[in-house]
Amino acid sequence: MYTPLHVSVVIIEDDETVRNGYAYLINRTAAFTVVNTYPSFDASRNHIVNDNPDVVIIDIQLPGTSGIEALPVLKKMLPFTHFIVLTIYETEKLIIEALSNGASGYLTKNMASSxxxxxxxxxxxxxxxxxxxxxxxxxxxLQKNQNSPLTKRETQILELISIGKNRSQVARELFIEIDTVKTHVKNIYLKLHVNSKADAIKVAKLNRLI
Known part of the structure; x- marks a missing residue:
């Protein structure tokens, strides 16, 4: 694969160990240089334009302004920069929001570092x-049934449940209270005319709701 002569990178990641690991990996790659790293978007706000990076790697869950909220602001500040989201989250809502807000890439942290x-x-x-x-x-x-009786939030919750997440994990991933998850699950059961998680998943998959 062709590589430009030189690529400058900024990393915005709140975990210092992870941030330093990415920097080490990128800096030891020919023609790549990490020009700066930040623990949050807020910490980068007054400096990143001067960094003038070709690529920004940004996490979603950051202290203060989230990565999703930061993306459109960064796009205005750095119109010629490419943005790659690197996160543990892979829910449909976050993926679509990130791409809509200007991300050129969306990677999860469980992949190979290369x-x-x-x-x-x-x-x-x-x-x-x-x-x-x-x-x-x-x-x-893109393949989902557009006439689904479920709301977007209900669909997100059922998708997470279908891949084995429990209610506490769903609440953390979607940044909502566990009682809110329980209420949505009740509504999902009512709308799909089922009484169990297994039946809800089965009906949803059969009808292309998830």
């Missing part, structure tokens, strides 16, 4: 880059 380097190369060449699970989620979203 994938980060390839993703930088891909976005520099004008392409997009996604982890396999992210691509599958996006494809499923």
């Amino acid at each position: 994938r980060i380097i390839n993703a930088i190369k891909e976005v520099m060449l004008g392409g997009g880059s996604m982890s396999p699970n992210v691509a599958k989620t996006l494809i499923r979203s």
Whole structure:
């Protein structure tokens, strides 16, 4: 794969160990340089324009302004920069929001570290880059039944339940209270005329609701 002569990168990641690990990986790659790293978007706000990076790697869950909220602001500040989301979250809502807000790539942290380097190369060449699970989620979203009786939030919750997440994990991932999850689950059961998680998943998959 062709690589531009030099690529400058900024990393916005709140976990210092992870942030330093990414920086080490990128800096030891020929023609790549990490020009700065930040623990949050708020910490980068007054400096990142001067950094003038070709690529920004940004997490979603950051202290203060979230990565999703930061993306459109960063796009205005750095109109010629490419943005890659690198996160543990792969829900449909977050993927679509990130891409709509200006991300050129969406990767999950459980992938091989070499994938980060390839993703930088891909976005520099004008392409997009996604982890396999992210691509599958996006494809499923496009294939869904548009006449679903479920709301977007109910669909998100059922999707997470269908991949084995419990209610506490669903609440954390969607940044909502566990009681809110329980209420949505009740509504899902009522709308799908089922009485169990297994039946809800079965009916939803049969009717292409998830």
